[in-house]
Amino acid sequence: MLERIMFDFQYEIEQLKEQFGFDYVALALVQSSERRFELKWTFVAGNRSERYRRIKLQSGKGVAGLVFKTGKPMYIGDAESELKEMDLFNYPIVVAEGLKSFGAIPLYKYNRVLGVLLVGYRTEMGLTPMQFEAFKQRIGPRFGPFYNKEMVTDESDE
Structure with a gap:
């Protein structure tokens, strides 16, 4: 079966924001490999300004870059204590929003x-x-044409 060509990411992130009561939801997509796998925050809900549009990250830089590079989720319960004030400039979306x-x-x-x-x-x-786990379960195996690898299981394991 053909994969859905059009998926309304903006609608979906707005639904996530509303369902969980998040203040902010954003989707960063990888740009072309010619741009050395640059990431840009493409779809957002709950933004305070348009500064997110100017943020472009390479692999390993910022929230999106670290998650992209490691392929693992990132959870920060208290950004000020866990990221330390001096390191916050490495996380422009956290500061901007x-x-x-x-x-x-x-x-x-x-x-x-x-x-x-x-x-x-x-x-x-x-x-x-607990809420972060509930969010990951809600995303489940599909988010439009994407999937969260943690949720994908090998059927031979069953």
Whole structure:
């Protein structure tokens, strides 16, 4: 069966924001390999400004870059204490949007990370580990044409 060609990412992230009561939800997509796998925050909901449009990250830099590089989720319950004030400049989306607690998951396609989905609050400990797990379960095996690798299981294991 043909994969859905058009998927309304903006609608989906707005639904996630509403369902969980997040202050901010954003989707960063990998640009072309000619741009050395640059990531840009492409779809957002709950933004305070348009600064996210100017943020471009390489693999390993910022929230999206780290999740892209490692292929693993990232959870920060209290950004100020866990990231330390001096390191916050390495996380431009956190500073630009005033996020105090957040989580991000990699989104895969063809076994490669092609996107990063970020959710967060502007209050400390707004995002609990339990809520982050519920969010990851809600995303489940599909988010449009992408999937969260943690949710994909080998059928031979059953």
